[in-house]
Amino acid sequence: MDFQLTEEQLAVQAAARDFAQNELWAGVIERDEHQKFPAEQIKKMGELGFLGMMVSAEYGGGGMDTVSYVLAMEEISKVDASCSVIMSVNNSLVCWGLEKYGTEEQKQKYLTRLTTGEIIGAFALSEPEAGSDATSQSTTAEDKGDYYLLNGTKNWITNGTTASVYLVVAQTNPELKHRGINVLIVEKGMEGFQTGPKENKLGIRGSDTCSLLFNDVKVPKENRIGDDGFGFKFAMQVLAGGRIGIAAQALGIASGAYELSLKYAKERKAFGVPISQHQAIQFKLADMATNIDAARLLCLQAAHDKDAHQDYAKSGAMAKLFASKTAMDTAVEAVQIHGGYGFVKEYHVERLMRDAKITQIYEGTSEIQKIVISREILK
Numbered sequence: 001m002d003f004q005l006t007e008e009q010l011a012v013q014a015a016a017r018d019f020a021q022n023e024l025w026a027g028v029i030e031r032d033e034h035q036k037f038p039a040e041q042i043k044k045m046g047e048l049g050f051l052g053m054m055v056s057a058e059y060g061g062g063g064m065d066t067v068s069y070v071l072a073m074e075e076i077s078k079v080d081a082s083c084s085v086i087m088s089v090n091n092s093l094v095c096w097g098l099e100k101y102g103t104e105e106q107k108q109k110y111l112t113r114l115t116t117g118e119i120i121g122a123f124a125l126s127e128p129e130a131g132s133d134a135t136s137q138s139t140t141a142e143d144k145g146d147y148y149l150l151n152g153t154k155n156w157i158t159n160g161t162t163a164s165v166y167l168v169v170a171q172t173n174p175e176l177k178h179r180g181i182n183v184l185i186v187e188k189g190m191e192g193f194q195t196g197p198k199e200n201k202l203g204i205r206g207s208d209t210c211s212l213l214f215n216d217v218k219v220p221k222e223n224r225i226g227d228d229g230f231g232f233k234f235a236m237q238v239l240a241g242g243r244i245g246i247a248a249q250a251l252g253i254a255s256g257a258y259e260l261s262l263k264y265a266k267e268r269k270a271f272g273v274p275i276s277q278h279q280a281i282q283f284k285l286a287d288m289a290t291n292i293d294a295a296r297l298l299c300l301q302a303a304h305d306k307d308a309h310q311d312y313a314k315s316g317a318m319a320k321l322f323a324s325k326t327a328m329d330t331a332v333e334a335v336q337i338h339g340g341y342g343f344v345k346e347y348h349v350e351r352l353m354r355d356a357k358i359t360q361i362y363e364g365t366s367e368i369q370k371i372v373i374s375r376e377i378l379k
Contacts, residue, residue, distance in 0.1 A: 046117015
Protein backbone atom coordinates (compact mmCIF):
# COMPACT_ATOMS: atom_id res chain seq x y z
CA MET A 1 0.00 0.00 0.00
CA ASP A 2 1.30 3.45 -0.91
CA PHE A 3 1.25 5.63 2.21
CA GLN A 4 2.08 8.80 0.29
CA LEU A 5 -0.88 11.10 -0.30
CA THR A 6 -1.21 12.71 -3.72
CA GLU A 7 -1.11 16.45 -4.23
CA GLU A 8 -4.85 16.44 -4.87
CA GLN A 9 -5.55 14.56 -1.65
CA LEU A 10 -3.34 16.92 0.32
CA ALA A 11 -5.16 19.89 -1.22
CA VAL A 12 -8.53 18.45 -0.17
CA GLN A 13 -7.21 17.87 3.34
CA ALA A 14 -5.89 21.44 3.54
CA ALA A 15 -9.15 22.91 2.23
CA ALA A 16 -11.18 20.94 4.79
CA ARG A 17 -8.85 21.98 7.61
CA ASP A 18 -9.05 25.62 6.58
CA PHE A 19 -12.86 25.50 6.41
CA ALA A 20 -13.16 23.78 9.76
CA GLN A 21 -10.84 26.18 11.56
CA ASN A 22 -12.17 29.38 9.94
CA GLU A 23 -15.86 28.64 9.44
CA LEU A 24 -16.85 26.02 12.03
CA TRP A 25 -14.78 26.72 15.12
CA ALA A 26 -16.17 30.11 16.13
CA GLY A 27 -19.79 29.10 16.76
CA VAL A 28 -19.49 25.41 17.56
CA ILE A 29 -20.12 25.73 21.31
CA GLU A 30 -23.23 27.88 20.78
CA ARG A 31 -24.62 25.45 18.19
CA ASP A 32 -24.06 22.57 20.58
CA GLU A 33 -25.57 24.43 23.53
CA HIS A 34 -28.75 25.44 21.70
CA GLN A 35 -29.04 22.42 19.36
CA LYS A 36 -28.79 24.85 16.47
CA PHE A 37 -28.67 23.28 13.02
CA PRO A 38 -25.62 24.65 11.12
CA ALA A 39 -27.61 25.78 8.09
CA GLU A 40 -25.19 28.50 7.00
CA GLN A 41 -22.18 26.23 7.43
CA ILE A 42 -23.81 23.35 5.54
CA LYS A 43 -24.65 25.70 2.67
CA LYS A 44 -20.98 26.69 2.44
CA MET A 45 -19.93 23.04 2.61
CA GLY A 46 -22.16 22.40 -0.40
CA GLU A 47 -20.63 25.30 -2.29
CA LEU A 48 -17.13 23.94 -1.54
CA GLY A 49 -18.07 20.47 -2.76
CA PHE A 50 -18.01 18.65 0.59
CA LEU A 51 -21.54 17.25 0.28
CA GLY A 52 -21.01 15.27 -2.91
CA MET A 53 -17.31 14.52 -2.86
CA MET A 54 -17.39 11.07 -4.43
CA VAL A 55 -20.14 11.78 -6.98
CA SER A 56 -18.98 12.13 -10.57
CA ALA A 57 -18.76 15.61 -12.09
CA GLU A 58 -21.58 14.65 -14.45
CA TYR A 59 -24.00 15.06 -11.55
CA GLY A 60 -22.32 18.06 -9.94
CA GLY A 61 -20.03 16.13 -7.62
CA GLY A 62 -16.30 16.35 -7.02
CA GLY A 63 -15.43 12.98 -8.54
CA MET A 64 -13.00 12.38 -5.68
CA ASP A 65 -11.80 9.11 -4.20
CA THR A 66 -12.76 7.70 -0.82
CA VAL A 67 -9.34 8.52 0.63
CA SER A 68 -9.97 12.23 -0.01
CA TYR A 69 -13.37 11.88 1.63
CA VAL A 70 -11.81 10.31 4.73
CA LEU A 71 -9.23 13.10 4.95
CA ALA A 72 -11.92 15.78 4.73
CA MET A 73 -14.16 14.01 7.26
CA GLU A 74 -11.32 13.85 9.78
CA GLU A 75 -10.54 17.56 9.53
CA ILE A 76 -14.17 18.67 9.84
CA SER A 77 -14.85 16.22 12.68
CA LYS A 78 -11.94 17.64 14.68
CA VAL A 79 -14.01 20.79 15.11
CA ASP A 80 -17.70 19.95 14.64
CA ALA A 81 -18.96 16.37 14.55
CA SER A 82 -22.51 17.63 13.95
CA CYS A 83 -21.46 19.05 10.60
CA SER A 84 -19.49 15.94 9.74
CA VAL A 85 -22.39 13.55 10.39
CA ILE A 86 -24.61 15.64 8.10
CA MET A 87 -21.83 15.46 5.53
CA SER A 88 -21.41 11.71 6.08
CA VAL A 89 -25.07 10.83 5.59
CA ASN A 90 -25.37 12.98 2.47
CA ASN A 91 -22.17 11.55 0.95
CA SER A 92 -21.98 7.92 2.03
CA LEU A 93 -25.60 6.85 2.34
CA VAL A 94 -27.66 9.07 0.07
CA CYS A 95 -25.49 10.34 -2.79
CA TRP A 96 -23.39 7.18 -3.13
CA GLY A 97 -26.46 4.94 -3.06
CA LEU A 98 -28.29 7.02 -5.67
CA GLU A 99 -25.35 7.20 -8.05
CA LYS A 100 -24.53 3.51 -7.67
CA TYR A 101 -28.04 2.06 -7.93
CA GLY A 102 -30.44 4.81 -9.00
CA THR A 103 -31.94 5.27 -12.45
CA GLU A 104 -30.79 8.08 -14.70
CA GLU A 105 -34.05 9.88 -14.05
CA GLN A 106 -33.54 9.63 -10.29
CA LYS A 107 -29.99 10.92 -10.58
CA GLN A 108 -31.03 13.90 -12.67
CA LYS A 109 -33.94 14.73 -10.40
CA TYR A 110 -32.26 14.34 -7.00
CA LEU A 111 -28.53 13.75 -7.17
CA THR A 112 -27.60 16.95 -8.96
CA ARG A 113 -29.20 18.99 -6.16
CA LEU A 114 -27.89 16.84 -3.32
CA THR A 115 -24.26 17.19 -4.38
CA THR A 116 -24.34 20.98 -4.31
CA GLY A 117 -26.18 21.30 -1.01
CA GLU A 118 -29.26 22.82 -2.63
CA ILE A 119 -31.05 20.07 -0.72
CA ILE A 120 -29.78 17.46 1.73
CA GLY A 121 -30.79 13.84 2.13
CA ALA A 122 -31.58 11.33 4.86
CA PHE A 123 -31.45 7.54 5.10
CA ALA A 124 -34.31 5.89 6.98
CA LEU A 125 -33.67 2.33 8.18
CA SER A 126 -33.94 2.19 11.99
CA GLU A 127 -37.30 1.60 13.62
CA PRO A 128 -38.58 1.42 17.23
CA GLU A 129 -38.21 -2.37 17.12
CA ALA A 130 -35.55 -2.68 14.41
CA GLY A 131 -32.29 -0.81 14.80
CA SER A 132 -29.38 -2.90 13.65
CA ASP A 133 -31.68 -5.72 12.47
CA ALA A 134 -32.43 -4.51 8.96
CA THR A 135 -34.42 -7.67 8.14
CA SER A 136 -37.17 -6.86 10.67
CA GLN A 137 -38.91 -3.98 8.92
CA SER A 138 -42.33 -3.06 10.30
CA THR A 139 -42.67 -0.15 7.88
CA THR A 140 -44.61 -1.45 4.90
CA ALA A 141 -44.73 -0.43 1.24
CA GLU A 142 -47.82 -2.08 -0.23
CA ASP A 143 -47.70 -2.49 -4.01
CA LYS A 144 -50.72 -0.72 -5.52
CA GLY A 145 -49.77 -1.04 -9.17
CA ASP A 146 -48.30 2.30 -10.19
CA TYR A 147 -47.45 3.38 -6.65
CA TYR A 148 -46.57 2.05 -3.19
CA LEU A 149 -48.66 2.82 -0.10
CA LEU A 150 -46.15 3.54 2.66
CA ASN A 151 -47.02 3.11 6.35
CA GLY A 152 -44.86 2.98 9.46
CA THR A 153 -42.41 4.80 11.70
CA LYS A 154 -38.65 5.36 11.47
CA ASN A 155 -36.47 6.37 14.42
CA TRP A 156 -33.15 8.17 14.94
CA ILE A 157 -33.05 9.72 11.47
CA THR A 158 -30.14 12.12 10.96
CA ASN A 159 -31.17 15.21 8.93
CA GLY A 160 -34.74 14.20 9.78
CA THR A 161 -36.36 17.63 9.89
CA THR A 162 -34.05 19.41 7.43
CA ALA A 163 -33.80 16.88 4.60
CA SER A 164 -35.81 17.20 1.41
CA VAL A 165 -35.20 13.66 0.14
CA TYR A 166 -35.41 10.46 2.19
CA LEU A 167 -34.33 6.96 1.21
CA VAL A 168 -36.83 4.82 3.13
CA VAL A 169 -36.42 1.08 3.70
CA ALA A 170 -39.75 -0.79 3.83
CA GLN A 171 -41.18 -4.29 3.59
CA THR A 172 -43.30 -5.06 0.51
CA ASN A 173 -43.49 -8.86 0.60
CA PRO A 174 -43.26 -10.17 4.21
CA GLU A 175 -43.37 -13.80 3.07
CA LEU A 176 -40.07 -13.24 1.25
CA LYS A 177 -38.47 -11.79 4.41
CA HIS A 178 -35.31 -9.79 3.53
CA ARG A 179 -35.83 -10.51 -0.18
CA GLY A 180 -39.12 -8.63 -0.03
CA ILE A 181 -37.66 -5.30 1.13
CA ASN A 182 -37.56 -2.18 -1.05
CA VAL A 183 -36.03 1.29 -0.78
CA LEU A 184 -38.23 4.19 -1.84
CA ILE A 185 -37.34 7.82 -2.47
CA VAL A 186 -39.73 9.92 -0.40
CA GLU A 187 -39.93 13.69 -0.74
CA LYS A 188 -40.73 16.14 2.02
CA GLY A 189 -44.27 17.39 1.53
CA MET A 190 -45.77 14.13 0.31
CA GLU A 191 -49.25 13.77 1.77
CA GLY A 192 -49.28 11.61 4.89
CA PHE A 193 -45.58 12.11 5.66
CA GLN A 194 -44.66 13.87 8.90
CA THR A 195 -41.51 14.41 10.93
CA GLY A 196 -41.50 14.14 14.71
CA PRO A 197 -39.87 16.60 17.13
CA LYS A 198 -36.09 16.85 17.32
CA GLU A 199 -34.47 14.55 19.84
CA ASN A 200 -32.68 16.22 22.76
CA LYS A 201 -29.35 14.40 22.48
CA LEU A 202 -26.21 13.91 24.53
CA GLY A 203 -23.90 14.73 21.64
CA ILE A 204 -23.83 15.87 17.99
CA ARG A 205 -26.48 18.31 19.15
CA GLY A 206 -26.15 20.61 16.15
CA SER A 207 -27.43 17.90 13.82
CA ASP A 208 -31.16 17.22 13.82
CA THR A 209 -32.40 13.74 14.67
CA CYS A 210 -36.07 12.80 14.73
CA SER A 211 -38.66 10.14 13.95
CA LEU A 212 -40.46 9.91 10.61
CA LEU A 213 -44.13 8.97 10.40
CA PHE A 214 -45.76 7.59 7.25
CA ASN A 215 -49.54 7.32 7.04
CA ASP A 216 -50.80 6.06 3.66
CA VAL A 217 -48.09 7.94 1.77
CA LYS A 218 -48.38 7.35 -1.98
CA VAL A 219 -44.90 6.89 -3.42
CA PRO A 220 -44.68 6.58 -7.23
CA LYS A 221 -43.28 3.31 -8.55
CA GLU A 222 -40.52 5.22 -10.34
CA ASN A 223 -39.20 6.23 -6.89
CA ARG A 224 -38.16 2.66 -6.08
CA ILE A 225 -34.39 2.10 -6.17
CA GLY A 226 -33.41 -1.04 -8.06
CA ASP A 227 -35.51 -4.08 -8.84
CA ASP A 228 -38.33 -5.28 -6.62
CA GLY A 229 -36.80 -6.83 -3.48
CA PHE A 230 -33.42 -5.11 -3.86
CA GLY A 231 -33.84 -3.00 -0.72
CA PHE A 232 -32.00 -5.18 1.78
CA LYS A 233 -28.95 -5.50 -0.45
CA PHE A 234 -29.02 -1.75 -1.08
CA ALA A 235 -29.10 -1.05 2.67
CA MET A 236 -26.19 -3.40 3.37
CA GLN A 237 -24.10 -1.86 0.60
CA VAL A 238 -24.60 1.75 1.67
CA LEU A 239 -24.09 0.91 5.34
CA ALA A 240 -20.77 -0.78 4.51
CA GLY A 241 -19.60 2.45 2.90
CA GLY A 242 -21.18 4.50 5.66
CA ARG A 243 -18.98 2.76 8.21
CA ILE A 244 -15.93 4.27 6.54
CA GLY A 245 -17.38 7.76 6.92
CA ILE A 246 -18.25 7.22 10.58
CA ALA A 247 -14.82 5.72 11.22
CA ALA A 248 -13.32 8.90 9.77
CA GLN A 249 -15.63 10.98 11.96
CA ALA A 250 -14.48 9.07 15.04
CA LEU A 251 -10.87 9.53 13.95
CA GLY A 252 -11.45 13.27 13.67
CA ILE A 253 -13.00 13.51 17.12
CA ALA A 254 -10.02 11.64 18.57
CA SER A 255 -7.55 13.82 16.66
CA GLY A 256 -9.28 16.99 17.82
CA ALA A 257 -9.23 15.88 21.45
CA TYR A 258 -5.58 14.89 21.18
CA GLU A 259 -4.48 18.16 19.58
CA LEU A 260 -6.26 20.19 22.24
CA SER A 261 -4.67 18.05 24.97
CA LEU A 262 -1.19 18.34 23.51
CA LYS A 263 -1.48 22.12 23.33
CA TYR A 264 -2.89 22.37 26.86
CA ALA A 265 -0.22 20.05 28.30
CA LYS A 266 2.52 22.30 26.94
CA GLU A 267 0.93 25.44 28.41
CA ARG A 268 -0.47 24.28 31.76
CA LYS A 269 2.04 24.27 34.59
CA ALA A 270 2.06 22.14 37.74
CA PHE A 271 4.86 21.88 40.30
CA GLY A 272 6.76 24.55 38.41
CA VAL A 273 6.88 22.90 34.97
CA PRO A 274 4.48 22.31 32.07
CA ILE A 275 2.43 19.17 32.78
CA SER A 276 3.75 17.72 29.50
CA GLN A 277 7.00 17.10 31.40
CA HIS A 278 5.26 14.79 33.87
CA GLN A 279 5.48 11.13 32.92
CA ALA A 280 1.83 10.45 33.78
CA ILE A 281 0.73 12.96 31.12
CA GLN A 282 3.37 11.77 28.65
CA PHE A 283 2.01 8.22 28.88
CA LYS A 284 -1.50 9.44 28.14
CA LEU A 285 -0.34 11.44 25.13
CA ALA A 286 1.71 8.50 23.85
CA ASP A 287 -1.30 6.18 24.03
CA MET A 288 -3.47 8.79 22.28
CA ALA A 289 -1.01 9.32 19.44
CA THR A 290 -0.42 5.61 18.91
CA ASN A 291 -4.11 4.69 18.80
CA ILE A 292 -4.96 7.62 16.53
CA ASP A 293 -2.26 6.64 14.04
CA ALA A 294 -3.52 3.04 14.09
CA ALA A 295 -7.12 4.21 13.58
CA ARG A 296 -6.06 6.44 10.70
CA LEU A 297 -4.29 3.57 8.96
CA LEU A 298 -7.40 1.38 9.32
CA CYS A 299 -9.56 4.17 7.87
CA LEU A 300 -7.21 4.67 4.94
CA GLN A 301 -7.03 0.91 4.35
CA ALA A 302 -10.83 0.70 4.15
CA ALA A 303 -10.94 3.73 1.85
CA HIS A 304 -8.21 2.22 -0.33
CA ASP A 305 -10.13 -1.08 -0.56
CA LYS A 306 -13.27 0.75 -1.65
CA ASP A 307 -11.40 2.80 -4.26
CA ALA A 308 -9.71 -0.35 -5.58
CA HIS A 309 -13.14 -2.03 -5.92
CA GLN A 310 -12.13 -4.68 -3.42
CA ASP A 311 -14.35 -6.10 -0.69
CA TYR A 312 -14.30 -3.55 2.13
CA ALA A 313 -16.85 -5.11 4.49
CA LYS A 314 -14.16 -6.33 6.91
CA SER A 315 -11.78 -3.36 6.63
CA GLY A 316 -14.66 -0.88 7.00
CA ALA A 317 -16.03 -2.64 10.08
CA MET A 318 -12.55 -2.87 11.59
CA ALA A 319 -11.97 0.82 10.98
CA LYS A 320 -15.24 1.80 12.61
CA LEU A 321 -14.79 -0.56 15.55
CA PHE A 322 -11.28 0.63 16.39
CA ALA A 323 -11.70 4.31 15.50
CA SER A 324 -14.89 4.68 17.57
CA LYS A 325 -13.22 3.10 20.61
CA THR A 326 -10.21 5.35 20.06
CA ALA A 327 -12.49 8.40 19.89
CA MET A 328 -14.16 7.54 23.18
CA ASP A 329 -10.94 6.60 25.00
CA THR A 330 -9.06 9.64 23.70
CA ALA A 331 -11.83 12.10 24.54
CA VAL A 332 -12.12 10.75 28.09
CA GLU A 333 -8.37 11.09 28.58
CA ALA A 334 -8.49 14.58 27.11
CA VAL A 335 -10.93 15.63 29.81
CA GLN A 336 -8.64 14.03 32.40
CA ILE A 337 -5.57 15.88 31.11
CA HIS A 338 -7.46 19.17 31.25
CA GLY A 339 -8.52 18.44 34.83
CA GLY A 340 -11.27 20.75 36.07
CA TYR A 341 -11.04 22.79 32.87
CA GLY A 342 -11.98 19.68 30.93
CA PHE A 343 -15.41 19.89 32.54
CA VAL A 344 -15.91 23.42 31.22
CA LYS A 345 -17.52 23.94 27.82
CA GLU A 346 -15.13 26.62 26.59
CA TYR A 347 -12.27 24.09 26.48
CA HIS A 348 -14.19 21.93 23.96
CA VAL A 349 -13.05 18.51 25.18
CA GLU A 350 -16.24 17.75 27.13
CA ARG A 351 -18.20 18.27 23.90
CA LEU A 352 -15.84 15.98 22.00
CA MET A 353 -16.34 13.34 24.70
CA ARG A 354 -20.12 13.58 24.31
CA ASP A 355 -19.83 13.49 20.52
CA ALA A 356 -17.51 10.47 20.60
CA LYS A 357 -20.05 8.13 22.17
CA ILE A 358 -22.43 8.14 19.21
CA THR A 359 -19.71 6.80 16.91
CA GLN A 360 -19.91 3.53 18.86
CA ILE A 361 -23.66 3.36 18.24
CA TYR A 362 -24.75 4.51 14.80
CA GLU A 363 -24.02 2.62 11.56
CA GLY A 364 -24.16 -0.43 13.85
CA THR A 365 -22.93 -0.78 17.42
CA SER A 366 -19.46 -2.07 18.26
CA GLU A 367 -20.99 -5.50 18.76
CA ILE A 368 -22.47 -5.41 15.25
CA GLN A 369 -19.04 -4.55 13.81
CA LYS A 370 -17.59 -7.59 15.56
CA ILE A 371 -20.31 -9.75 14.00
CA VAL A 372 -19.45 -8.37 10.55
CA ILE A 373 -15.72 -8.90 11.09
CA SER A 374 -16.12 -12.43 12.43
CA ARG A 375 -18.44 -13.33 9.56
CA GLU A 376 -15.82 -12.16 7.06
CA ILE A 377 -12.85 -13.92 8.67
CA LEU A 378 -14.82 -17.17 9.09
CA LYS A 379 -15.91 -17.36 5.46
